[in-house]
Amino acid sequence: MRNFTTVSDIGDMRQAVKEALEVKANRFGYKHLGENRTLLMIFFNSSLRTRLSTQKAALNLGMNVIVLDVNQGAWKLETERGVIMDGDKPEHLLEAIPVMGCYCDVIGVRSFARFESKADDYSEKILNQFIKYSGRPVFSMEAATRHPLQSFADLITIEEYKTKQRPKVVLTWAPHPKALPQAVPNSFAEWMRAADYDFVITHPHGYELDDQFTRGVPIIYDQDEALKGADFVYAKNWAAYADPNYGKVLSTDRAWTITTEKMALTNNAYFMHCLPVRRNMIVSDDVIESPQSIVIPEAANREISATVVLKRILESL
Ligand code: CP
Numbered sequence: 001m002r003n004f005t006t007v008s009d010i011g012d013m014r015q016a017v018k019e020a021l022e023v024k025a026n027r028f029g030y031k032h033l034g035e036n037r038t039l040l041m042i043f044f045n046s047s048l049r050t051r052l053s054t055q056k057a058a059l060n061l062g063m064n065v066i067v068l069d070v071n072q073g074a075w076k077l078e079t080e081r082g083v084i085m086d087g088d089k090p091e092h093l094l095e096a097i098p099v100m101g102c103y104c105d106v107i108g109v110r111s112f113a114r115f116e117s118k119a120d121d122y123s124e125k126i127l128n129q130f131i132k133y134s135g136r137p138v139f140s141m142e143a144a145t146r147h148p149l150q151s152f153a154d155l156i157t158i159e160e161y162k163t164k165q166r167p168k169v170v171l172t173w174a175p176h177p178k179a180l181p182q183a184v185p186n187s188f189a190e191w192m193r194a195a196d197y198d199f200v201i202t203h204p205h206g207y208e209l210d211d212q213f214t215r216g217v218p219i220i221y222d223q224d225e226a227l228k229g230a231d232f233v234y235a236k237n238w239a240a241y242a243d244p245n246y247g248k249v250l251s252t253d254r255a256w257t258i259t260t261e262k263m264a265l266t267n268n269a270y271f272m273h274c275l276p277v278r279r280n281m282i283v284s285d286d287v288i289e290s291p292q293s294i295v296i297p298e299a300a301n302r303e304i305s306a307t308v309v310l311k312r313i314l315e316s317l
Helices: 013-025 049-060 093-102 118-122 125-133 148-161 183-195 223-227 295-316
Strands: 038-043 064-069 106-110 138-140 168-173 198-202 232-236 270-272
Touching: 013 148, 013 295, 038 049, 049 064, 049 148, 049 295, 093 125, 106 125, 106 295, 125 138, 138 148, 138 295, 148 183, 148 232, 148 270, 148 295, 168 183, 168 223, 183 198, 183 232, 198 223, 270 295
Parallel strands: 038 064, 038 106, 106 138, 168 198, 168 232, 232 270
Antiparallel strands: none
């Protein structure tokens, strides 16, 4: 594997899950792979899980790790070509990227959608410049349109907890006070389609995701109807995708919050969320603290998905 930005980079999904479970049982078994190799993790946005789990994965594999928070201590970066740089950004991304590439063997990038330009966000302008100009393998630590390390961990978790071959998995929109990117739901939809689960999406009108991620997936606007018989409930907020409302919050309707009453409609479903989660907006205290909540094992599997991805990249060097 050279780069990891989307589900197609993982190849055969059955094989990827098998490899993940092997790595989980023997997470230090590949320590030789990273000897004298350096991972550079670049964060344009905040993180808890991605930062810690990816660093842990790199340490499992014997790598050295450098972390750069672009907005804390580094020069502010201009990202647009052609700008007269007489403002507050003294360095251009087009010099910074190849310089970063000089100091490492592999680069992880976190760069969220900015909601300034849908075209820029959905062309993955920042991530693709790292791929083009760094001279190094690049993996996404959540980009503008996808969060594949999260989705891979979600897949591993569902495979561990499912009790039937083809479980019903429901992705439900839930309310949040701020505009959040579509990366997690886009990516989750892409991975659930590839896994061929009984997958449905529920959200209020106006929250339709980009069709490239949801094509063929039933969209049910009645959340109660969608939740019936679910084996897994995956809650997430996202801002509107469709024009003219791209990046806007259209609703904070708490009737969409996942509560005990909502979970009672399901087939004793497991509750999942990528975290961080706003309690009593997305999910009630009772549900997230219930035995059916698997948000912590889900987060723990972030170490496993990152270990598999880094292992495969190291094997390709
Ligand atoms: N789920 C996830 O990516 O968490 P962080 O934003 O804390 O990394």
